[in-house]
Amino acid sequence: MQNINGDMLRGHLETLILSTLDQGQAHGLEIIRRLHESGCGALRLKEGSLYPALYRLENAGLVHAAWEEETKGRRGARRRIYRLTAKGTKELNKGREAWRHFVAVIGGILGEPA
């Protein structure tokens, strides 16, 4: 199976993140794990790229972040736990709808593989 890298994900990463948070709140590494598991190992994303997308989502009010209290094993560095807001849920639904439309239109043009 061909790997899907960061360039191919551009424009979809934020919706993908919202979708992983739909399963429940999570910190950055957990979001990456969920993305990899859902992508059956085909997603190849530089883990640092997750954070600019998370910050954009936070600035837009689509996710809410809170510091984790436990810092054990990380030399005092805390993780931030992200959860979906009501606005984020709405945006996720819009994103899913837009994706279905995109697949229907492009799929209709490209057709089934021979």
Add this chain to the structure above:
Amino acid sequence: MSDAVPTDLAAYIERAIGAIPASASRKRRMREELLAHLLDIYDEELERLHDERTAAARTKQRFGLPDDLRNELTAAVPWVERLFLLLFGKGNLMARWLWMYFVGVLAVFVGFGFILPAIQQLRDPAPIMPNNRFGIGVLMPFGVVLSVVGVLLMGYNLRKGFRLRRSRSTSRPNGDNSVNAAN
């Protein structure tokens, strides 16, 4: 885990975050969160590879290039914050002088805003605004002082700006100013 690894990872994060035009509190938040993520990856890799150096290298590889990350993080900073830091940021001397130059320009404009009505009153003693309490004796000196201060500010900051630009171009012949101090 040896002490060298967190220091190395913190330095790696600093390369990505140090030059971002963002507030100190935002950068602090980014630093802590990204370091926590890197240390988590490092623990995973160390468990798998059983070698600190290889695990640290693999951690950085998984996280991506600091320069790419810096560009992406910069784009994620709200434009209002970036503009504010460009105008008032402590580290950006060039922008500060440019900003002070424009304060000088503004002072000259406001000063002329006082001088011109005073000249008008000199030509035509009938007051333009009958209820205006300020006569030529107030408008003219105030306008002149403000304009002179404005011109001095403009001249001083223009000179400083040119000097700074010249010193930057001589100290960095390759134009490499991408990595600098944190704040």
